[in-house]
Amino acid sequence: MKKNLSLDDYVAGFSKHDRTILAQAITLVESSNKVHVETGKQLIEKLLPLTGKSKRIGISGTPGVGKSTFIEAFGKLLTSQNKSVAVLTVDPTSKISGGSILGDKTRMNELAVDPLAFIRPSPSGLTLGGVASRTRESILLCEAFGFDYILIETVGVGQSETTVSQMVDIFLMLLQPGSGDDLQGIKRGILELVDMVIVTKDDGDNHQIIQKACHDYQKALHILRHEGWIPSVLSCSALKNKGLKEIQEKIEEYFQSQINLISLKRKEQNINWFWQLVDEGIREKYLSKLNTQTINETESLIKDQNLSVPEAAAKIIKMI
Numbered sequence: 001m002k003k004n005l006s007l008d009d010y011v012a013g014f015s016k017h018d019r020t021i022l023a024q025a026i027t028l029v030e031s032s033n034k035v036h037v038e039t040g041k042q043l044i045e046k047l048l049p050l051t052g053k054s055k056r057i058g059i060s061g062t063p064g065v066g067k068s069t070f071i072e073a074f075g076k077l078l079t080s081q082n083k084s085v086a087v088l089t090v091d092p093t094s095k096i097s098g099g100s101i102l103g104d105k106t107r108m109n110e111l112a113v114d115p116l117a118f119i120r121p122s123p124s125g126l127t128l129g130g131v132a133s134r135t136r137e138s139i140l141l142c143e144a145f146g147f148d149y150i151l152i153e154t155v156g157v158g159q160s161e162t163t164v165s166q167m168v169d170i171f172l173m174l175l176q177p178g179s180g181d182d183l184q185g186i187k188r189g190i191l192e193l194v195d196m197v198i199v200t201k202d203d204g205d206n207h208q209i210i211q212k213a214c215h216d217y218q219k220a221l222h223i224l225r226h227e228g229w230i231p232s233v234l235s236c237s238a239l240k241n242k243g244l245k246e247i248q249e250k251i252e253e254y255f256q257s258q259i260n261l262i263s264l265k266r267k268e269q270n271i272n273w274f275w276q277l278v279d280e281g282i283r284e285k286y287l288s289k290l291n292t293q294t295i296n297e298t299e300s301l302i303k304d305q306n307l308s309v310p311e312a313a314a315k316i317i318k319m320i
């Protein structure tokens with residue numbers, strides 16, 4: 001960060017609609033520097049009354065399914081209607097690989113230069129839990145800034161889908177039949193999170209296969225979820241701009257017809273956020289009391305099998 005902006009600088013930047021300030025505010029909430037963390041908290045608190053008005057849309061799918069192509073095309077459809085869009089990513093791979101699946105390649109080139117769009121790549125070097133709490137705060141910042149839509153993208157790996165579904169109003173799952181995305185391959189738990197399935201790349205010779213897959217997915221979802229909102233299955237070609245309007249209509253139908261469900265989701269998500277902050281606070285307060293030497297020694301004892309894991313954990317807890 002170039003210079004430390006004050007809380008008032010940020011607030012003034014938000015009211016002037018200054019994108020540089022928004023980007024800096026997100027950097028602020030991603031920072032682990034104690035002063036930044038404190039200012040970040042105050043900023044979120046100050047901006048909270050301005051939040052809650054955006055449509056929060058989660059988008060998930062395995063690498064290569066067509067997420068960035070879809071987000072670019074869908075985002076451009078929205079901006080062509082004079083709606084503003086922020087794109088955030090939750091990338092669980094950054095910690096493990098050092099790089100990231102979502103962040104490394106140049107993605108969404110056209111949307112990136114669209115004045116109504118704002119794209120923010122995933123913070124790197126954090127655990128999924130860390131990424132998640134920063135993303136939640138980034139969502140709030142983008143909402144306070146006034147974006148109509150916030151798209152939160154994640155790779156369909158491990159826990160990240162659950163994490164993202166806990167931050168959004170509607171969760172879209174992108175699938176590509178015949179690439180391992182067959183019904184049997186999708187964990188039941190994931191289908192339970194989904195509010196809409198989108199089959200991608202419906203532009204080649206496989207139109208019939210895709211229609212059959214849509215039908216099968218729809219049947220499975222009907223069996224799985226027979227009350228409330230039954231997720232629809234739609235196909236599209238982001239490359240050929242086909243089916244995107246229909247997807248938008250379905251999403252709007254969801255937002256109009258599921259007001260109670262969305263309000264309930266947001267309340268539960270707030271409770272979830274509350275516990276996440278309590279959890280983080282407790283960790284920070286108590287774990288910071290341990291010195292690195294004790295931690296290193298204990299870890300060595302475990303590695304050398306001179307201390308069992310439960311014993312080591314009990315020892316540390318007693319120390320705190």
Ligand code: GDP
Nearest residue numbers: 062063064065066067068069201203237238239
């Ligand atoms: P991501 O990894 O999920 O973000 O996937 P990408 O959006 O990067 O797309 C992966 C590949 O699929 C790229 O080569 C895209 O050009 C291609 N692709 C994406 N959408 C479509 C589509 O609608 N039709 C076709 N034929 N190819 C697509």
